Amino acid sequence: MVAVPRPAGRSRPTLLLLVAAALTLLTLHFRGAEPLSAFQQGIRDVLDPVRSASERVARPVQSAWHGLFDYDDLRAENERLADELARMRGRRLTGEADKELLERLLGEVDIDYTTLETVVVRILGTPPGNFSSYSLEVDKGQDDGLEEGMAVVTGAGLVGRLEVVDRSRSIVRLATHPEFRMGVRLVGSQDEGLARGGGATGRLVIDAGIRLDAVVKAGEVVVTSGGRSRFPADIPVGRVSDPDDDAEFDRQIIVDPEASLENLSFLNVVLDPVRFDIEPSRRR
Amino acid sequence: MTHRFRVLALLLTATVAQVTVFDEVRVAGASVEYLLLVSVLAGYHGGPERGAVVAFFAGLLHDAVTVTPMGLHALVYPSLAVATSHLEVRLARFTRPFLGSGLAIAIAGGVLAAAAVGSLFGLRELGDPGLLRTTVVVVVMTVAVAPPTSRAVRWAVTGGLPVDVDLRGQGAEGGG
Numbered sequence: 001m002v003a004v005p006r007p008a009g010r011s012r013p014t015l016l017l018l019v020a021a022a023l024t025l026l027t028l029h030f031r032g033a034e035p036l037s038a039f040q041q042g043i044r045d046v047l048d049p050v051r052s053a054s055e056r057v058a059r060p061v062q063s064a065w066h067g068l069f070d071y072d073d074l075r076a077e078n079e080r081l082a083d084e085l086a087r088m089r090g091r092r093l094t095g096e097a098d099k100e101l102l103e104r105l106l107g108e109v110d111i112d113y114t115t116l117e118t119v120v121v122r123i124l125g126t127p128p129g130n131f132s133s134y135s136l137e138v139d140k141g142q143d144d145g146l147e148e149g150m151a152v153v154t155g156a157g158l159v160g161r162l163e164v165v166d167r168s169r170s171i172v173r174l175a176t177h178p179e180f181r182m183g184v185r186l187v188g189s190q191d192e193g194l195a196r197g198g199g200a201t202g203r204l205v206i207d208a209g210i211r212l213d214a215v216v217k218a219g220e221v222v223v224t225s226g227g228r229s230r231f232p233a234d235i236p237v238g239r240v241s242d243p244d245d246d247a248e249f250d251r252q253i254i255v256d257p258e259a260s261l262e263n264l265s266f267l268n269v270v271l272d273p274v275r276f277d278i279e280p281s282r283r284r
Numbered sequence: 285m286t287h288r289f290r291v292l293a294l295l296l297t298a299t300v301a302q303v304t305v306f307d308e309v310r311v312a313g314a315s316v317e318y319l320l321l322v323s324v325l326a327g328y329h330g331g332p333e334r335g336a337v338v339a340f341f342a343g344l345l346h347d348a349v350t351v352t353p354m355g356l357h358a359l360v361y362p363s364l365a366v367a368t369s370h371l372e373v374r375l376a377r378f379t380r381p382f383l384g385s386g387l388a389i390a391i392a393g394g395v396l397a398a399a400a401v402g403s404l405f406g407l408r409e410l411g412d413p414g415l416l417r418t419t420v421v422v423v424v425m426t427v428a429v430a431p432p433t434s435r436a437v438r439w440a441v442t443g444g445l446p447v448d449v450d451l452r453g454q455g456a457e458g459g460g
Contacts, residue, residue: 129350
């Protein structure tokens, strides 16, 4: 038996209609249509208990799987951590000197990074789907006082910002995401510029705002600039690895992020102090 | 149960499966694109028009649960369903391995098309060296779960209503 050709004519108007509807939705999405976001968030919130249950069920299975098939990796990781501990002990004095230098540099500009009010969040993993490069899912959301745009940090500095905040989960866009933008300040030269994520390089690039003749040294500390930025000022971002001194037109300063996500389980979300001064009742 | 309820049940079940079972099973960071699979199979079993409508709603649900801009997957999936449907007419007499290959190509096309549209909105770099690897892993994992899904999609999109094709070859019957 063979298939009978189907009437294709009727499908074309349907397809055009659906494509037009999708394009309209995309346009509305990028214009910030509130009902669309509410619809998306509503679906995710409805599915959240199912996802949590699924994660609870899967966790022992995943642990058993890793124990069975990733034993070599675990052993290598254990050895790596032992080596790192030995190195850390050996470099303690150097580390203290570096810390002093950082504190001195930060102290010059009255940086008060460590006193920022934060909420500790646990990393759940990558968000659903295969579009989650440079993103992480964490276990707290609106119910814990989090809002979109809040800075996410570790003890070493900025990691990213909250991109999507649902009731009990949030998605963090990492600072290395190619679409990530933030205002930064070079602590040594006091120049301010705009940094973007470097994508697969894992670095940040300051590609706007820094004068071509500004003296920038390799190793110089970079912090958030504050001001009109949504991030609080003076959160450590990283250190300059390539000041691009030879640039004649477009200067691109490469920054190595200080905060590493390797082997991290928890992050801190910086609460907006202004908002919490106004609405202390929402604080948890 | 009417046709619409069957499709609704299919889409809701597929969405729950996407964010639970298939999200937990990741290989090299990639997971099954279950709603994409449902869209392709809806085009295969249900014909271009019905397939496109099912694929559109599958895309909307995908956009909701994966936090992509609303309409991104809904833009890609219907075209894919229609293309699959037209190809299905030509591939009706081919064998299961051949249809499996066709499904793999359709899934790869869907992943890459979504990535291409997503790159316009800064979701993913097309030059990302991990994209090809992700696509290959997604295709393998998604095709692996296609046989049972194919039966469920056929039950949902053809049940209770007259279908566009009432005669099918043996290869197409068991395909997917």
